[in-house]
Structure formats: C-alpha cells, structure tokens
Amino acid sequence: MTLKPKQVTCQCGHTFTSSRDRSWCERCASAVYYRDKDKSKFKHYNMYVVGVFLAVITFLTYVFLELIATPLLSI
Template sequence: MNTPLPPKEVTCRCGNSFTSQQHSNWCNKCGKQVFYDPKDQRKGDISKLYLTVLMVLVIGFLTYFFIEMILTPVLSNLQ
C-alpha cells in the first residue's frame, strides 16, 4: 500500500485550493482532477490527448467500414 504523502496545498485550474495527501484528487468546485505533482498533471493531459485521438481514429475507421462495406453495395444494388 502506498504511504500517504506529506500534506500539501494544491490549487485547481479553477482557483479552488485544498490540502491533499494523495497523488490525485477531484476538485469539489469544478469536478476536475487535481494532481499532487505537476509532472503527473502533464501525464494526465497526455493520456487524455491519447484517448481522444484513439477514439477519433476508431470512429473514423468504423465510418469508413460502414460506407465501403455496407452502404456502397446496398446502394449499388438499388440501381
């Protein structure tokens, strides 16, 4: 089990400040994740960007698959 970190005053991007002893907490005011260490904040931002790009690629591939494999043959059979 992780040992608790020493108490530290952390400030959210919205301006809300509170004391934390964990690697990350959630802001009570805006609901965003607040990190104990700024390096972890950057890792969280990169992780969010990675997931967003991954979701866009998956949706794009599914759209391409639907158009090429399903919609095009169905429309060509109607003519």
C-alpha cells in the same frame, strides 16, 4: 494506488484533501493532480487516447460506408 492524503489546490482556488493521483474538484469539476508534474503526463496520455479514438472512429466510419451503406445504396 492509495497515496498519503494531501492538501491539493485547484486552479479555481478550492482546496481539499486528495489521496489519489488525480481527483476532481467539487466546485468546478476540473482535474486536480496530486503531483504537479503529473499534469503534463496526463495531458500527453489524454492526447494519445483522443488520437487512438479518432483513428478508430475513422476506421469504423470507413468500414460502415464500405460494407453497409454502399450495398444499400446500390440496391
């Protein structure tokens, strides 16, 4: 989605033109949001993604231990 180019200011003070919901600061490489209210939305979304990611990693570790490591150890 393309937005109207707008001046956004990063928390480090760097100001640049952005036409996306979220772009990256060229100076400190942190996320800069087109609309201030998007900050919390993206933060919650990131937490959700991290939670799902951790659940998947835990599940894969469990499957690995159950199916691969245990038979190998019992030989």
